[in-house]
Amino acid sequence: MQNRPTANELIGAVATFVEQNVMPELEGALNFQCRIALNALRIIERELELSPGLEADEMGRLMQLLGTEGDLEDLNRNLSQRIRKGEVAIDDPDLLDHLKQTTMGKASIDNPRYSGYQDLKKHTDSN
Amino acid sequence: MKTSENMEALLSRAVQQHMPGASGISELRRLTGGASKETWSFHAIVNGKDEKLILRRGRGGDPDPVFTIDVSLATEALLMERASQAGVPVPEVKFVLNEIDRLGEGFVMSFVVGETIxxxxxxxxxxxxxxxxxxxxxxxxxxxxxxxxxxxxxxxxxxxxxxxxxxxxxxxxxxxxxxxxxxxxxxxxxxxxxxxxxxxxxxxxxxxxxxxxxxxxxxxxxxxxxxxxxxxxxxxxxxxxxxxxxxxxxxxxxxxxxxxxxxxxxxxxxxxxxxxxxxxxxxxxxxxxxxxxxxxxxxxxxxxxxxxxxxxxxxxxxxxxxxxxxxxxxx
CATH class of the missing domain: 3.90.1200.10 (Aminoglycoside phosphotransferase (APH), C-terminal lobe)
Structure with missing residues (x-):
């Protein structure tokens, strides 16, 4: 196992450095590009923290839904093919629940402030 | 066409060719540069009056190979003219670049003051x-x-x-x-x-x-x-x-x-x-x-x-x- 700092701690430190020390020195297009780069670092930071738990949950739901095993990509390909071929009804509640959980998981990494994510979370929690 | 200095001279000549009464241009500035198109603003003196204009042009070279569905800039200019005839508010197209202009594909239109952000x-x-x-x-x-x-x-x-x-x-x-x-x-x-x-x-x-x-x-x-x-x-x-x-x-x-x-x-x-x-x-x-x-x-x-x-x-x-x-x- 790797010693501290963890990858998450390292990327967090770099992100904070970019935010507090680099970005204020830049203007115009470079400032904008730097903001995007910082955003990418924050995505990686959240992904390192959240994805082990999210992926384990996703794997569990997919195996339940599909009745097969495989890695996450295999299972996702399998599910996508089944939807494309019409083998799963698109209003199947278990399917929709899985897709909502999975997509909200992605949003919690990629952009937890996205308005649609907040709306979907509200509706899903209240059901 | 490589440097903006060159470009200013070419654009100045193009404006004088296409717009009667136009003398030189000034304040040429690049506003945006996407993967395949550029937008520039500049000023021209037309019949003694200062006019702010926009140049929209292709960047030349290979078009973006990923799923380009863009129409040509000449068609874009034509559509804006048709839009104007239908009563749709659009910038006024002044002229479309031709080969003699040596500025690539593009067109010049009026600058409309306002916000897009x-x-x-x-x-x-x-x-x-x-x-x-x-x-x-x-x-x-x-x-x-x-x-x-x-x-x-x-x-x-x-x-x-x-x-x-x-x-x-x-x-x-x-x-x-x-x-x-x-x-x-x-x-x-x-x-x-x-x-x-x-x-x-x-x-x-x-x-x-x-x-x-x-x-x-x-x-x-x-x-x-x-x-x-x-x-x-x-x-x-x-x-x-x-x-x-x-x-x-x-x-x-x-x-x-x-x-x-x-x-x-x-x-x-x-x-x-x-x-x-x-x-x-x-x-x-x-x-x-x-x-x-x-x-x-x-x-x-x-x-x-x-x-x-x-x-x-x-x-x-x-x-x-x-x-x-x-x-x-x-x-």
Whole structure:
């Protein structure tokens, strides 16, 4: 196992450095590009923290839904093919629940402030 | 053409060639540079009067190889003239570049004062009155877009709703990456394809960024680069797509207006009664389309065409389309 700092701690430190020390020195297009780069670092930071738990949950739901095993990509390909071929009804509640959980998981990494994510979370929690 | 100094001399000559009474140009400034197009602003003295102008031109070289559906800049200029004739507010096209100008493909138009940045339009006090009237105005404008004369424009594809869905499906499937929500959305769209209705001009990218807005409302519609003849209601759906509300998700039209106002404007503009179900179809399509646009942009970087943190990062915004699809059709 790797010693501290963890990858998450390292990327967090770099992100904070970019935010507090680099970005204020830049203007115009470079400032904008730097903001995007910082955003990418924050995505990686959240992904390192959240994805082990999210992926384990996703794997569990997919195996339940599909009745097969495989890695996450295999299972996702399998599910996508089944939807494309019409083998799963698109209003199947278990399917929709899985897709909502999975997509909200992605949003919690990629952009937890996205308005649609907040709306979907509200509706899903209240059901 | 390589340096802006060279470019200033060439543009100055072009302006004098095409615009009677024009003497030199000044203050040439690059405003934006996308992957395939550039926008420049400059001043010209025309008959002793200072005029601010915009040059829109291709960057030359290979066109972006990833799924370009843009019409040529000459066609874009022609469409803006047709739009103007139909009563759609657009910048006035001054002239189209030719080979002798040695500036590549492009055209020069009038500069319309106003704002295109959504966050400013949605937040600044000076646009408060505009925000209240813009949904109605956009409806009126879209009704006029649908009346545009499209005759003799070979580049303008005729695309039925089914063909529009298939076009995007082919792009998505070429990525060979599984997105279960996207698959679900295609199934939904196939089952809900609109029938009947007229084929007419559609702007194709009717949203924030492509409208110039002043305190008095919408001043001009720009970027006529991915137009087609199809279901004109598509534009109404796209401007309602959540990603173009910039966080103000309870105001469906661009984060500032209501569907009721948009539809009322469309009717007042002569477009006829709007079927909300048809707009809903195109809004669902819009969410899916946004997801696939994000996948396309990220591939420009991943396939090595353009090295860009901005392009590669936008791939992660495909989830916005998925989230919005689930909000619309996942109940």
């Amino acid at each position: 959504a966050r400013k339009v949605l937040r600044d006090d000076k646009y408060a009155a505009a925000r209240d009237m813009m949904a109605f105005q956009l409806g009126e404008i879209l009704a006029k877009v649908a009346t545009m004369d499209t005759s003799g424009i070979d580049e303008l594809a005729r695309v039925t709703p089914a063909e529009q869905v298939d076009r995007v499906r082919n792009i998505y499937q070429s990525f060979d990456e599984p997105f279960a929500v996207i698959e679900l959305a295609f199934k939904w769209l196939d089952a809900h394809l609109p029938t009947g209705g007229k084929m007419a001009m559609a702007h194709g990218d009717f949203r924030h960024g492509n409208m110039i807005i002043g305190p008095d409302g919408v001043r001009a519609i720009i970027d006529w680069e991915i137009p087609h003849v199809g279901d004109p209601i598509e534009d109404l759906g796209w401007v309602c797509t959540n990603v173009w509300r910039f966080g103000v998700s309870d105001k469906p039209v661009g984060g500032f207006g209501t569907r009721e106002d948009l539809f009322a404007g469309y009717e007042a503009g002569g477009g006829g009664t709007v079927d909300p179900g048809r707009v809903h179809f195109w809004e669902v399509f819009g969410c899916l389309n946004w997801g696939i646009i994000c996948m396309m942009m990220t591939r420009r970087h991943l396939l090595g065409h353009t090295q860009s943190v901005e392009l590669v990062t936008i791939g992660r915004r495909a989830m916005e389309g998925e989230i919005d699809l689930l909000n619309l059709i996942g109940a």
